[in-house]
Structure formats: C-alpha cells, structure tokens
Amino acid sequence: MLILYGSQTGTTEAYAKIVHSFATARGLSPRLLVADDFNPDQLVHEGVVIFLTSTFYNGEFPSNFSRTWDYLRSTTTSLPSTKFAVFGLGNSHTKVNFNAAAKVLDARLEQLGASRLIPLGLGDEQAPCGHETAFRPWIQHLWVKLLGGHGKMTLPVQFHISTPATDAVSVSRTLPGFDGFRVVSNTLLTPDGYERPTFLLTLELPAGVTYQLGDHIQVSYNNSSDLVERTASRLGLSLDSTIQLRPIGHGGYLPVDTPIKLEDLLRDYLDLSSPPSRSFLEGLSALCADPDEALALEQLAEDMTIGNLYSKYVGGNAAFRTPFTLVDVLELHPSIQIGLHHIVGNISLIRPRYYSVCSSPLQLPHHVQVVYMVDTWHCGNDPNKLFMGAAAGYMSRLVPGDIVTSSLSRGYFRLPTSLETPILGVALGTGISFFRALLQHRAYHQDQHAVVSKMRLYFGIRHAAKDFLFQNELQTYVNRGLLELVPACSHDSNEFVTPVTKLRDFPNSVAEYLDNQGVYFYCGIGGTIPYFHEAAIQTALQTVHKSTLGSEMETVDEMKVTGRWQVEAFSSCLDHENALQHQQKVQTKKEDTPISDVVGDCAMFCFQCGQTNQGIGCT
Template sequence: MDAPRNMGTIIRTLPHYLSNLINRRIEAPLRKLENKVFYFNKRSYDDNYCHNDEHSNSCIDACQICVTWDKNCTRPFDANNPFLAQIITNKELHKGGNRSCLHVEFDISDSKMEYEAGDYVAVYPKNNSRLVERLGELTNTDLSKGITLANKGNQITSYRTALSHYIEITALPSTDVIRKLAEYCSNESDKNKMLLMATNSKEGKTLYKSFVEEASPNIVHILEDIKSCRPPLNHICSLLPHLQPRYYSISSSPKLFPESVHVTAVVVKYKTKSGRVKQGVATTWLAGNKPQKGEPLPRVPIYIRKSEFRLPQSMQTPIIMVGTGTGLAPFRGFLQERAHAQRNGNEVGDTILYFGCRHRHQDFIYQEELEEYEKSGLLKLNLAFSRDQADKVYVTHLLEQNLEQIWNVLGNRNGHFYVCGDANNMAVNVRDIVLKSIREIGGKSHQDAVKLLNNLKSTKKYCSDTWS
C-alpha cells in the first residue's frame, strides 16, 4: 500500500521538481550571462566604452565581449541599440588650405547591418572632454558623482558620463532655457538681462539675437560670461536637450564595400563674433579618433537610417547629379554602383556629374577616383572651382549653360536628377534652372513647368538631399 502512495507523491511533485531543475541548471546561468553582457555593453557604450575612467584596460575587453555577443544577436541595430563599429580608416581628403574634410570607414562586418547607396549612417558622438570638465568647474561639482537620467529609464550614471554622452551641452540655449537660468543669477542686473532675452519684445529679441544667435554660445560660455549665474549641475542637465546622433550620407556602395560604411565629413570649426572658436561635436570627435599602429581600433556607436535618395532601378537610365563639397558623398556611392555594373558587362546610361568646390588643388575631394571614372567613359564630369579665378564660378553657372542637356535627360529620356548640398542657395538655384530648362527647351508655361517638376519629385525622379 505504501508504494502506490510514494509513486503518487512523485508524480504530483515531478513538474515542480523539473521546473526547479531547469531554472537552476539552465535559466539561472543564462540570466547571469545576459546580465553580464548587458553590463559590459552598458559600460562600454556609456563612457568612452567605460563608466569608470580607471577602467581603460578592461574597457577594451568589454568591447570585445560586446562584439562577440552582437555576432549572434537577432535584434536589429537601431537608435536604441547602436552597433559599436571599429573605425578602420580615418584620413584627410583636403590637400591644402585651413579646412579639414575626413574620409572615415566603419567596419560593420560583425553587425549583420545592410545598407544601400544613398542611405545615411547615424553616428553617436562624444562631447568635448574639456567642455565637460569646465562645466564641472563652473558649477563646483564633482563629476564622478552619480545622477539619475529620467530620459534613460532612471538610469544612474556619473555626471561625467551624462555630460559626455547623453546631454547636448553645445546646443544654443533657447529662450526658455535662458529664462530658467536667470533664476540662478545673484546679480540683479544679470538676471534682468537674461529675463529680457527670454521675452518676445523687440528689445528682447534684439538682445537674444546678439547674445545667442550671433555669438553662438553654449552653456559653458553662458556661465563664463554671466558670472553671477550659478545653477546646480543637475538642473542644467534637466534643462538641456538630449545629445542626438549626427546623420551622414553614406559615400560608398555595398556592391564594393559590403562590410564597411564610408563617410565624408567636413570638420566644423570656425570663429564666432564673440571671438570664440566653435567646433562641431561629431566631426571634431571623429577627427581625434584615428587608428594608431599598435593600438586597438577606435569604436563608435552607429546605425543605418534608410533613405529615398536612390538610383533608378535600371542602370541604363540616364542621371544628372549636382553636388558641392561633401554633397559629393552619396554620388560617390552611386558611381561605385554604376562602375560595378559596367565592369560586369552591363550597359550603363549617361552618368553626368556637376561638382563644385573652392580650389582644384585644395578641396577637390576624391579627385583621382572621379578622373578615373571619366577616363573609363563612365562619367561626364563638369567641374566648378569657385575661387580659382577672379570671377567666382559655381555649379549653377555650368548647369545653366546646359539647359538642353537637362531637358533631354528629364523630358525626352525619362531620366533622373539629383541635387545634394546647401539648401539655402545652391539647391534653390538648381531648381530654378531646371524649371527654366523645362520652360525654354521643353516649351512649357511656368505653371506647367512647376507641375511637371512636382510630378518628377513625387515619382522620385527629381531628388534632393540638402541641409542648411
């Protein structure tokens, strides 16, 4: 009689026993591994791939673990889950002058990320460490102390990490930020000045334009110039916007470079009316992260953002591309695509490029590549060097001399037209020239020309990728 009762007990308790066994032997170790990987990933991403400044050696190991984990990860890399890409190439493109233009290549071979020519790569930068330390000095704050980031799920991190990676400390302060900072002025004159800047009055707008828009100060400069304004650092962190990724047109084709993404970026650096030197957050940071012989490759969090800036499906379709400076970036990818097709015996339609820069011998980026494409018969190259002669010559001058070519490609041959670069002047002028071609060569009225151009835009046969 005892045996059946014991057997019944075993049967009743078996599910619970198996559940405990699975949890103890399988699930618990997996949770530990997951937490370990999350910790390393979080540490490596937060503060130059490490929370603690003293972790310089272990930080490299953390990155390696992240990459190993990423190889088997099924979750796609995106804004909330960027990929820690190695910088495998970082070189200067300009041959002279006082400006700098970088060609940067990110290794994406372990990411499972895919891209197309014309897409963007988003780069998460790191704020200038000197500005971060200066902000600590001005607010008399120990930057190693912890702060809770509400916008990061109440994540606790150090002030140094928060200011380096999560907060846009170089942003121009809005009138709302100015108004809230005014409350921390011990000097009544300073307080009234800041409150006036925050108003919609004519005097306030004039003052804001002069003090902020023209002088272009960041929060550090505000505190340096208005010495009685001393808000606590945690309040500053709550006032400033989140540090956003910077988007760059990809200047490569996956047909030639499936395991890397190329970026072409001018390093932003100029003197403001206040006499200070303004530097771009991302490009300055990238400029300081060049691969060094015998050292681990620098890493940067990135992800791919899709674009509608695309080549026509048929390589036989004629295209006209108009770009200035780094506006050449996506067209470099387009040219690589067409060159690849040509080398594989496919027929490629007319490929026409209008490119402009200041000087042939200084900032003619990718000169050798473009000239080689021209020699091979792939490319018809039209160049404008605005400052190589007394009278400035721009791409729009060259384009206006070829109205028949524009109408032939767009009106007669069902081609595509692309423009990339300055939105305020160049892109507007190019649009007007295209309208002029439709009117004068195509014989359309102004109203019909505008209608046709809008139709070309809606069907993605006239594409713009511009910035101001």
C-alpha cells in the first residue's frame, strides 16, 4: 500500500499518518510519502494507492501535490492494475470549490483506468464533528474492503527503542529551509493584566534572507517543561535517560541511530500539546487493563453525534473546556499500559506555526515583525489550573538575543498591480497584521509622491482600551488620507458591534469601494465567520443597487474568479470548530447575534487560532 498526501500546513498530513499507522497495526506494509516526493511515472506499478489532499480556497491543490496533479492531468498512461481510494479535506462553505482537488483527482484516476476501492470521502470542517464525520466511516470502509473486517487493533510500533552504551549527544532539531532569526524585541501591546496579552515580536533576518509584502513566517517552538515532565513521569521514565531510536520503517524527521536524551526528544520533537485524534484514542483503548476505561475511550472515539464529549473537550466551550493533551488522557486513564514505543511515530511531530508578517520590507528591509496573542485560559473544571497556547507561550518567553528557528514563505494574498486600486478590508484581532504591512507599503510609496488610493478597513476588536492594536499608527494613516478606519468593539457595549454590523449598517460605503473595481481582503478567523462577512457585503450591495440577493451573490463569485475577493482565514481542524456549529442556527435565526459571541464559545479567538491549547493550524 502506498499513501500519498498533499498538505499545506499539516492537517492532511496528520490524517495520512493516521491511515499509515493503523494500516501498519493491521498487518499491512504501507509507505507514506508527500505526493510530490513520489515519481508519478511509477504509479502504474503500484497495486493499492491511498490519496489524501486538502483544497485551497480557490479550488487548488496544495503546493506539495501540484507536480503530481500536473502529471496525472496530462498523462496518457493508463493504470489498469492500480486500486485507489481518495479522501479530501475541505470546507463546504467554499461552495463550488468544496473539496475540488479531491473530486477532480478521484475522477481523473478513474479516467486513467484505475479501480476505485471505496467511494470518495469528503471531509468537511463544517460537519458536526469536523473532518472526522466523514473520515471515520471512510477509513473503516477501507479496512473492510482491504481486510474483510475492521478488527480490534492496538497502536503500531514504529521504532525500536534501546538504551545505548554511549552517552547522549546534543541533537539540535534541523528543519529544511529554516534559519536562525535573532530576537530584537518582544513588546507587549496590550495593558498589563489583560487576559488576552498580545505582543509584537521583531526578528532580525539572517544574512541573505529577504521577504515580500504579505509573506508568512513559520516559527518553530518546543514543548513546555510541565508537559515534558508529566509525560516522562506517566511513562515511568527519567528525563536524564539516554535512548536510541531505530526506525522499523520510515524514520521521518526524528533523530535516529544516535544516542539522545529523553528530555530532548520530548521537548523538541514530539507534539505533546495537541489533543490526541479519535483514532489514537481507539488505539489507547486496546491498551487499557480496566474494561471500563477501555469502553470509555472507545465511546469517546466513536461518538459522532452533535454535542459529543470529544467535541466539547476540544471545542473550547467555557463549561467543558479542559486540558486534553496526550498526557491528560493518560493521567485520566491510569490503566493504560503504555510505553514510549507506543508514542514515538504515532503522534505528530511539532509543526512550526504560521504567522502573517506585519511589516513591509520597504520600511524594514532587514527585520520582520510578527503579532501574536497568547491564549491564556483557566480550566473549566478547575479554575486554579492555568493554560496557554504552546507556540505563543514559547514566543512570549523570548528575550532580545534569543535565536528563533523560522522560515519565510509566500502568503496567500495577491496584491493589485496598481496603487490606485481601492481596498475594502476586514481584520479580526491579530488579522490586522497583513493590513498594517500593506499600509506601511502604501505609505512608503506615498512618500515617493505616488498616487495611492484609500483603504476602508473594518477592524474587529473586543475593547478599544485594551486590544486596539496599533491604534496610534493607524491614526497616522488616517491623517495621511490612506485609511478609513472603522473599529468594531464587540465588548464595549450591550450592542456587541462587529464588522458585520458595520458592513450591514453602512451599505453605501461598501458599494463605493467595490463598485470602483476595489479589492476585498479578509484576514481573520476561519470556519463560518468569513461567510457572515460575505453575506453582509452581499446584502449591502443589494440594498444600494436595489437588486436581488442572487445577483449580488453572482457579483461576489465573479470577484473571486478575477482575484478581487481574497480570504486568508485560519481555522482549526478535527473537531475543534464544533463550537461554531452549535451557534450557527442561532446566528441564522438572529442576525444580530455578535460574532464575538459565536467565537467566544470556541477556542479560536483570532486567525492565529493554532496558538490555543489545540496547537493545530488550518487545512
């Protein structure tokens, strides 16, 4: 069995690893590869191939699947001996682009003569249990087709772990394409004591490294000492012990065949902060000595009904919000007889977090700046327990002179070629990052006597006195005629004003920008939230044009096709968006329900939602 996947930020990769791990546990011999790391000419020689891919907002394949898709689209070579299955990860709110990549891949493989093992699986962030709603029955169907039954299984052993005779060596984790960025400053932007502290991190670029307007930066981090110590204690191991890993199959990016301290492995490599997947919980249930604990874990993994316990644990609801990392599960179920060999290779490695660069290279050619919010919260069951996001917690402890392992990559936004193009923007929370960089860029050109159009920016925040990020700087752009700023402070009055409110209440301003070939940019939380704004804009245009909603929906669809409608929405994965699902009917029935209330019931507080306790990025 060959498993090929395309993943931009790691979510699809995590699902591909689930397929790989449990195929191994069922006695198969799977190989797991990024799609573009495999020579597609060799597909004709493969018996069983499982494909997993996400879809970009505009229906595109991930960048690490694009070469393989180009080959499949153009080849005339048939695949009569190949059996395949495809699972896609998408968001049904993207309408015609929902799982577009998976759909065309599935159809093309059939055209080439390959045999479909099971029907195409379509994961949906908006489903009651997120992607798992479709993934669980899809993968169980796959086992039945391949093996004739689902079967009880345990966590596969991916590595031989031994105690070497030699001392551990210092193994620094290396990531391809990453460099060391020196911390220049790490400035708190919000008042002391505010429950949502937000920082501006300034990093010096390594020699020879440059960046472009709208780029992203990936920041690598390590686990907190608390998680590391608790995990070692639950495994009954000393952090000072020296181990050596020898892969049974593919070693991935772990330090293999070299002595390493257990503390280094747990701190720098294994993702201990994310919730275990349902499939991993299923594997843990087989390791329980207590039948009641085994049954509880099985039910936790299998229950896909709306409002299920797993969704509540990871969804962020204030009444249920609880730490739900691997070690939390192990401590809650003491009969799980688990060793390090069950964990290594079966949980994800630490994945760098994506942030939008909030500075312009024209203003800061040798530095990049990043805005991040530290999601700090108390456990719903025990108010004395305080937790914070894994990556943001790491970043908040950085001091000048520290070296941060980071990498720059191109962002999703494509800027208009003319500075005279009007821009209508929506920024939620730290989503202001892109717009700040864009305003710096435009201010630079204005200083060079260029003609620059105005931007109308709706800025969604909670409190004007607490998290109005860059307020003074934004006011200077207003004074220069570069910006019309429309703050929407959701928690400063009983009205719960949001950008949706402002878009709906002042329709003429919306039409003024978009009717003059303006470009719309949205930068904020994902899930259903971008579509609330889309609906508000459609309604505003309908009001001004005295048209039908259908015609304005077509207008927005045309803007998407021509690049005049661009969305950079970061959302969580697996079941982490379910809190939004519970609020969706309320939002539909009562349009005045504030976005802040919807989001307040979910762990995604801003578009950098991966910095919550889940530690998960977007699909």
